[in-house]
Amino acid sequence: MALLALEEALARYAASLRPLPTQRVPVEMALGAVLASAPVARVSLPRFTQSAMDGYALRAADGTQARHLVGTSAAGSPTDVTVGPGQAIRILTGAVLPDGADAVARQEIVDRDGDTLVLREPVRVGAAIRHEGEELAEGAVLAEAGQRVTSGLIALFAMAGVHEVDVHRRPRVAVLITGDEVLRAGQPLGPGQVYDANGPLVRAWMVEHGYGEPVVAYVHDDEHALEEALSAALESADLVITSGGVSVGDRDYVPLVADRLGVRRVFWKVAQKPGKPLWYGLRDDGKALLGMPGNPGAVLVCLAIHARAVLGHLGGETAPQPAWRQGTLQASLDADAERDRLVRMRLDLSDGIARLWALPRQESHMLSNLAAAHVLAWLPSRTTVFAEGERIAWIPL
Numbered sequence: 001m002a003l004l005a006l007e008e009a010l011a012r013y014a015a016s017l018r019p020l021p022t023q024r025v026p027v028e029m030a031l032g033a034v035l036a037s038a039p040v041a042r043v044s045l046p047r048f049t050q051s052a053m054d055g056y057a058l059r060a061a062d063g064t065q066a067r068h069l070v071g072t073s074a075a076g077s078p079t080d081v082t083v084g085p086g087q088a089i090r091i092l093t094g095a096v097l098p099d100g101a102d103a104v105a106r107q108e109i110v111d112r113d114g115d116t117l118v119l120r121e122p123v124r125v126g127a128a129i130r131h132e133g134e135e136l137a138e139g140a141v142l143a144e145a146g147q148r149v150t151s152g153l154i155a156l157f158a159m160a161g162v163h164e165v166d167v168h169r170r171p172r173v174a175v176l177i178t179g180d181e182v183l184r185a186g187q188p189l190g191p192g193q194v195y196d197a198n199g200p201l202v203r204a205w206m207v208e209h210g211y212g213e214p215v216v217a218y219v220h221d222d223e224h225a226l227e228e229a230l231s232a233a234l235e236s237a238d239l240v241i242t243s244g245g246v247s248v249g250d251r252d253y254v255p256l257v258a259d260r261l262g263v264r265r266v267f268w269k270v271a272q273k274p275g276k277p278l279w280y281g282l283r284d285d286g287k288a289l290l291g292m293p294g295n296p297g298a299v300l301v302c303l304a305i306h307a308r309a310v311l312g313h314l315g316g317e318t319a320p321q322p323a324w325r326q327g328t329l330q331a332s333l334d335a336d337a338e339r340d341r342l343v344r345m346r347l348d349l350s351d352g353i354a355r356l357w358a359l360p361r362q363e364s365h366m367l368s369n370l371a372a373a374h375v376l377a378w379l380p381s382r383t384t385v386f387a388e389g390e391r392i393a394w395i396p397l
């Protein structure tokens with residue numbers, strides 16, 4: 001079977017996946033979800049004209065002549081006293097600017113004796129004042145639909161009086177780890193058995209990237225057991241990720257069972273190294289299946305590129321993920337004539353230029369270079385080597 005180009009695989013996700021339905025949620029619950037509509041400010045920011053400093057509200061035109069203190073305005077406790085010529089009001093940061101005042105003298109430049117103040121230097125009109133609506137007017141758009149909600153956006157929405165936002169439902173993910181030889185932590189290894197790396201990897205990757213906890217289950221290399229497990233996973237999740245059993249071996253049942261459960265294949269086998277046997281399909285109800293190979297290095301690459309794209313489309317992101325950046329290769333590297341290479345690299349950005357070094361031990365069953373790896377670089381298939389100094393694309397790992 002011919003291998004599909006990696007760009008084409010990414011294009012097929014975009015063409016085949018629709019964002020999940022939207023729901024209105026309290027702002028505090030929206031972290032990591034993607035906005036389905038653009039929230040607008042319910043109050044202007046700042047909400048009222050206020051002091052930016054602890055000091056004295058007064059009239060700038062009085063220059064350095066002595067002022068008489070006539071009241072206090074604290075944050076949350078405005079005064080209704082008006083500041084007249086030769087008068088001042090004690091004011092604290094965030095307090096409403098009293099009528100009549102047009103400047104605040106911070107207390108560091110004021111000599112105070114009882115209720116009499118003298119400024120050591122004059123202040124300009126508007127000094128230390130934050131004006132109502134100077135940052136945002138009521139009704140201003142705070143963020144765009146398609147943007148992922150961050151902690152900073154949550155703070156902005158809260159301050160602008162937006163208590164609920166419309167977001168796409170976050171994709172629910174189920175993970176099926178296949179393989180008779182794969183054992184979970186703590187169990188004694190028998191002959192030919194290995195510890196499971198992919199369950200912990202997928203779970204940690206999902207949490208690390210803000211997609212939440214997936215449900216992880218284990219299944220033997222048995223057609224019927226897989227059918228039962230995959231059927232249940234497709235019921236409960238929007239995206240099912242399987243590990244192992246997707247190549248051409250006698251016990252590679254994932255493509256067969258997926259087909260039997262009505263998951264239509266969109267592609268199988270991508271021209272990438274590692275991760276070639278990747279299988280992607282969709283059921284009529286929109287449920288997606290990414291069948292990843294068993295080799296953990298391949299799973300890492302399939303998560304960073306493929307799961308990222310699928311989760312972005314399902315989640316309603318407008319900008320395609322992952323977002324590739326440019327860097328400079330620091331030592332020549334072999335290309336692969338048939339498959340694009342996805343190479344774990346060390347990144348140095350200390351002088352503002354992205355310098356990239358390929359790490360040793362890149363095979364798809366290997367993970368030990370991850371202690372030193374910062375990024376994944378994309379080296380398109382070709383017959384000539386990648387030379388030192390060439391520009392290449394990368395994403396953070």
Ligand SMILES: Nc1nc2c(c(=O)[nH]1)N[C@H]1C(S)=C(S)[C@@H](COP(=O)(O)OP(=O)(O)OC[C@H]3O[C@@H](n4cnc5c(N)ncnc54)[C@H](O)[C@@H]3O)O[C@H]1N2
Pocket residue numbers: 177178179181182194195196197198199243244245246247248249252274275276277292293294295296298364365
């Ligand atoms: N004749 C061919 N053989 C293979 C081909 C091919 O084109 N022709 N492709 C190779 C490539 S490339 C890959 S990648 C693997 C993928 O095979 P599977 O997806 O069927 O994966 P498995 O055979 O189940 O496992 C591969 C490897 O990974 C280990 N493994 C599996 N699960 C885990 C886990 N959860 N944690 C840690 N390690 C795991 C497993 O023991 C195997 O060593 O196929 C090649 N073969």
Ligand code: MOO
Pocket residue numbers: 272273274275276277293295297298364365
């Ligand atoms: O595609 Mo496999 O992951 O190269 O070894």
